Amino acid sequence: MSRQMVRPGGRSARVQAAVHAAVRELASEVGRDALTVPLIAQRAGVTPSTIYRRWGDLQELLSDVAVERLRPDTAPRDHGGLSSDLTVWAEQFLDEMASPTGRAYIRDALLGDPDGSNAGQCSAYAAEQINVILSRAAERGEDTPDVETVIDAVVAPLMYRILFRPDGLDTSYASRLVTGVLEPTIR
Amino acid sequence: MSRQMVRPGGRSARVQAAVHAAVRELASEVGRDALTVPLIAQRAGVTPSTIYRRWGDLQELLSDVAVERLRPDTAPRDHGGLSSDLTVWAEQFLDEMASPTGRAYIRDALLGDPDGSNAGQCSAYAAEQINVILSRAAERGEDTPDVETVIDAVVAPLMYRILFRPDGLDTSYASRLVTGVLEPTIR
Structure with a gap:
């Protein structure tokens, strides 16, 4: 496999970056307590089930974003x-x-x-x-x-x-x- | 007001004791993650709105129970x-x-x-x-x-x-x- 095939910026990484960014933006726009998975999914351009599959629930997603911050x-x-x-x-x-x-x-x-x-x-x-x-x-x-x-x-x-x-x-x-x-x- | 009128075991204290007891019992029966306000209310013999009015949400109720424990x-x-x-x-x-x-x-x-x-x-x-x-x-x-x-x-x-x-x-x-x-x- 050539180096071009290695994709550090593949779909998984792009989804994570988009979802994390959506959480940060929405938290400053509508406040932390108004965040919901559907709202975050819409902003990130993914389906809610993508978020549930990857993070389990909102709490776990917020935990990951917090550690990153x-x-x-x-x-x-x-x-x-x-x-x-x-x-x-x-x-x-x-x-x-x-x-x-x-x-x-x-x-x-x-x-x-x-x-x-x-x-x-x-x-x-x-x-x-x-x-x-x-x-x-x-x-x-x-x-x-x-x-x-x-x-x-x-x-x-x-x-x-x-x-x-x-x-x-x-x-x-x-x-x-x-x-x-x-x-x-x-x- | 006579001493008899002071009610340390009044309705408010009874509601708290019943709700706390319901949380403890249900936590050991169905597990902490399966607790819901309606479930707790039913066990405690109060309405869900009594719990929401007093504690705001499940998280705050669990926090109060935890401190008590x-x-x-x-x-x-x-x-x-x-x-x-x-x-x-x-x-x-x-x-x-x-x-x-x-x-x-x-x-x-x-x-x-x-x-x-x-x-x-x-x-x-x-x-x-x-x-x-x-x-x-x-x-x-x-x-x-x-x-x-x-x-x-x-x-x-x-x-x-x-x-x-x-x-x-x-x-x-x-x-x-x-x-x-x-x-x-x-x-």
């Missing part, structure tokens, strides 16, 4: 040191996830996700970003905690409070968590 | 020391929340909860339990972290991993988190 666009910026890299990343993570849009995406990602794979993907995105920051710091010769420790000490409290205990969440809280994991002895 | 029945046991009290509590919290039933309740509590009050109530339950443990330790003269620190260092990682990153979750992980918050200098 939560995927980081770029690697974390290099500010020249672990402390500033991780602090800036954590503050930005909080900003994005605690926004009304971010909360709606987290909620969607968790909901239509019977096997937990979408929630796992969200966590993998955060772990990858942290891994980039820690690897860069290690190359500079800095002492670094491991990825799972940063997840427990920074990502988990941020996400827990966004979901369950949002009072008083601000960027200074995010930066205190980073300080805590980098200098555990002075907590 | 997540309410701890008893105060945490006294094992004679902060470390053992907190370790036993954290292991039990993980056991309950990471079970299929616990996960379903957490998910329900988060979902039908537009204003976040049910998720906040779940977190308040954990905070109250931890507060009992820490107050008892302080009375014994033990050094104690504060409640919010324990939430960040123990509850948040457990809940984050249950929801987003469940691989390798076990009781030894819970007890390591407790060790970490009680002896931060040796992490």
Whole structure:
């Protein structure tokens, strides 16, 4: 089979792109709660049964779209040191996830996700970003905690409070968590 | 108004108890995914519109039932020391929340909860339990972290991993988190 026959932009990928785009457009036009499978199908130019066959139901489709939206666009910026890299990343993570849009995406990602794979993907995105920051710091010769420790000490409290205990969440809280994991002895 | 006129067991409370009981019974008989408002109404002996008027939709009703089910029945046991009290509590919290039933309740509590009050109530339950443990330790003269620190260092990682990153979750992980918050200098 020649290279021309390989179709990374084949029908399946085109359907997914059209349906995801339809969800994003309609969500901003009519609001998230007014979305229905027939409405999305019409906008995407597919039949409702195409959507049901592929995603099962609206909840699972919204979960997939949410995970796609939560995927980081770029690697974390290099500010020249672990402390500033991780602090800036954590503050930005909080900003994005605690926004009304971010909360709606987290909620969607968790909901239509019977096997937990979408929630796992969200966590993998955060772990990858942290891994980039820690690897860069290690190359500079800095002492670094491991990825799972940063997840427990920074990502988990941020996400827990966004979901369950949002009072008083601000960027200074995010930066205190980073300080805590980098200098555990002075907590 | 005489005391006899106060009706803690009035119609509103009776409707709530009957509807909650109907949800619990039907969930175990037909499964959580087969629940519908008409089915619940019939079992509870109320009209569907009574349920819609009071709860808005099925999701919000399930969220209320979930929070009720997540309410701890008893105060945490006294094992004679902060470390053992907190370790036993954290292991039990993980056991309950990471079970299929616990996960379903957490998910329900988060979902039908537009204003976040049910998720906040779940977190308040954990905070109250931890507060009992820490107050008892302080009375014994033990050094104690504060409640919010324990939430960040123990509850948040457990809940984050249950929801987003469940691989390798076990009781030894819970007890390591407790060790970490009680002896931060040796992490």
